[in-house]
Amino acid sequence: xxxxxxxxxxxxxxxxxxxxxxxxxxxxxxxxxxxxxxxxxxxxxxxxxxxxxxxxxxxxxxxxxxxxxxxxxxxxxxxxxxxxxxxxxxxxxxxxxxxxxxxxxx
Amino acid sequence: xxxxxxxxxxxxxxxxxxxxxxxxxxxxxxxxxxxxxxxxxxxxxxxxxxxxxxxxxxxxxxxxxxxxxxxxxxxxxxxxxxxxxxxxxxxxxxxxxxxxxxxxxxxxxxxxxxxxxxxxxxxxxxxxxxxxxxxxxxxxxxxxxxxxxxxxxxxxxxxxxxxxxxxxxxxxxxxxxxxxxxxxxxxxxxxxxxxxxxxxxxxxxxxxxxxxxxxxxxxxxxxxxxxxxxxxxxxxxxxxxxxxxxxxxxxxxxxxxxxxxxxxxxxxxxxxxxxxxxxxxxxxxxxxxxxxxxxxxxxxxxxxxxxxxxxxxxxxxxxxxxxxxxxxxxxxxxxxxxxxxxxxxxxxxxxxxxxxxxxxxxxxxxxxxxxxxxxxxxxxxxxx
Numbered sequence: 001x002x003x004x005x006x007x008x009x010x011x012x013x014x015x016x017x018x019x020x021x022x023x024x025x026x027x028x029x030x031x032x033x034x035x036x037x038x039x040x041x042x043x044x045x046x047x048x049x050x051x052x053x054x055x056x057x058x059x060x061x062x063x064x065x066x067x068x069x070x071x072x073x074x075x076x077x078x079x080x081x082x083x084x085x086x087x088x089x090x091x092x093x094x095x096x097x098x099x100x101x102x103x104x105x106x
Numbered sequence: 107x108x109x110x111x112x113x114x115x116x117x118x119x120x121x122x123x124x125x126x127x128x129x130x131x132x133x134x135x136x137x138x139x140x141x142x143x144x145x146x147x148x149x150x151x152x153x154x155x156x157x158x159x160x161x162x163x164x165x166x167x168x169x170x171x172x173x174x175x176x177x178x179x180x181x182x183x184x185x186x187x188x189x190x191x192x193x194x195x196x197x198x199x200x201x202x203x204x205x206x207x208x209x210x211x212x213x214x215x216x217x218x219x220x221x222x223x224x225x226x227x228x229x230x231x232x233x234x235x236x237x238x239x240x241x242x243x244x245x246x247x248x249x250x251x252x253x254x255x256x257x258x259x260x261x262x263x264x265x266x267x268x269x270x271x272x273x274x275x276x277x278x279x280x281x282x283x284x285x286x287x288x289x290x291x292x293x294x295x296x297x298x299x300x301x302x303x304x305x306x307x308x309x310x311x312x313x314x315x316x317x318x319x320x321x322x323x324x325x326x327x328x329x330x331x332x333x334x335x336x337x338x339x340x341x342x343x344x345x346x347x348x349x350x351x352x353x354x355x356x357x358x359x360x361x362x363x364x365x366x367x368x369x370x371x372x373x374x375x376x377x378x379x380x381x382x383x384x385x386x387x388x389x390x391x392x393x394x395x396x397x398x399x400x401x402x403x404x405x406x407x408x409x410x411x412x413x414x415x416x417x418x419x420x421x422x423x424x425x426x427x428x429x430x431x432x433x434x435x436x437x438x439x440x441x442x443x444x445x446x447x448x449x450x451x452x453x454x455x456x457x458x459x460x461x462x463x464x465x466x467x468x469x470x471x472x473x474x475x476x477x478x479x480x481x482x483x484x485x486x487x488x489x490x
Contacts, residue, residue: 014321019262019329020203021322022300023309030309 222458
């Protein structure tokens with residue numbers, strides 16, 4: 001199936017609908033950003049790249065990216081805000097309190 | 107090839123000749139032999155299927171829903187408490203339109219513990235969206251598994267093949283195991299439109315808002331209605347290849363019958379002897395066996411009940427606070443008919459109490475004297 005950007009699909013007729021509930025596009029196009037009420041923010045000055053937040057994230061919304069920190073390039077957790085639902089698990093689990101959480105505006 | 111098989115093994119062979127590809131089950135008396143034999147077949151390579159051992163019936167059904175969504179043929183079997191434990195997943199299987207075929211051995215619910223036959227376990231799953239078929243002998247058990255796949259996979263609806271605990275499950279009968287090439291001719295591999303497939307990722311069973319949900323339920327009902335026609339077609343096609351005819355209902359000596367006995371499963375097969383005995387005394391009685399309960403064969407039932415004077419529905423189940431469940435359904439199907447006869451509802455044989463041919467003759471003779479039913483339940487075989 002062709003990958004198109006996700007938009008709300010409205011069926012006018014029952015016959016147009018598939019027999020069971022499926023998404024037509026992969027999660028690549030099904031952003032869950034609107035679900036979030038709280039935004040976790042990583043303080044990279046405190047982050048030790050232990051990757052505990054990455055392991056605990058139930059939505060796999062934390063990616064590991066190569067980043068330069070203190071002159072050295074290393075794998076660093078980066079929150080993907082297009083998918084993060086703001087559950088706060090990373091904020092709870094971070095062993096060095098490098099993750100803060102803020103209420104989303106609006 | 108003819109073999110002497112218990113009903114449980116008839117289920118196993120049904121799954122084998124249907125080439126089930128994934129089997130997941132949890133053992134429970136009186137179903138255990140079904141999966142015991144299938145796991146042996148999988149271990150020896152006699153059946154090329156993946157056998158998934160699980161910690162509960164809920165997990166067994168969940169495993170099969172996932173497997174079926176990838177487009178493979180799946181099988182499981184359970185009974186009573188196990189079926190009840192699956193309940194949530196039964197709704198899921200129907201909603202996800204996964205054509206799983208399951209054997210269920212009718213066994214009474216606890217407490218008090220019982221391992222004997224009664225239909226309340228499967229009838230409690232009436233509105234889950236599963237097709238239900240009540241078999242009367244071990245040959246029908248095996249044949250029905252093959253037919254169930256054909257109907258189930260045509261409409262992506264799951265199906266339950268149901269047999270009575272011990273009366274069939276542990277009773278050995280001569281059963282013809284159809285030749286593999288003939289089953290292959292009858293039953294092509296399962297094709298699924300939208301599959302769980304990493305190359306074409308979709309999320310399945312996600313959220314459907316009020317704008318979409320309603321139509322998906324309408325589709326299940328429409329599929330059920332079409333399946334009612336398909337069961338009859340599949341029964342005829344089966345006869346052409348295998349020589350044994352099946353339909354939604356089975357009738358016995360109804361063409362000139364004044365009165366009718368209506369029942370299901372093994373009580374119905376025993377009732378055939380009762381009909382013969384009554385006819386030998388000149389009594390014009392016929393038998394209607396409801397084989398497929400979901401989709402409900404209202405059309406076939408109306409065609410027969412419209413032309414009799416009285417009908418007696420014999421139930422080995424009870425809808426507490428109401429009456430026998432087949433009785434409720436038959437009455438509902440007849441309510442708007444012009445020639446609806448008085449319909450009597452007998453509840454008997456709960457918890458596996460034996461219902462013999464002699465008992466059915468006694469039920470018929472005592473009930474048929476009444477002009478019309480005085481209550482929704484006529485209790486028979488009860489220590490009053």
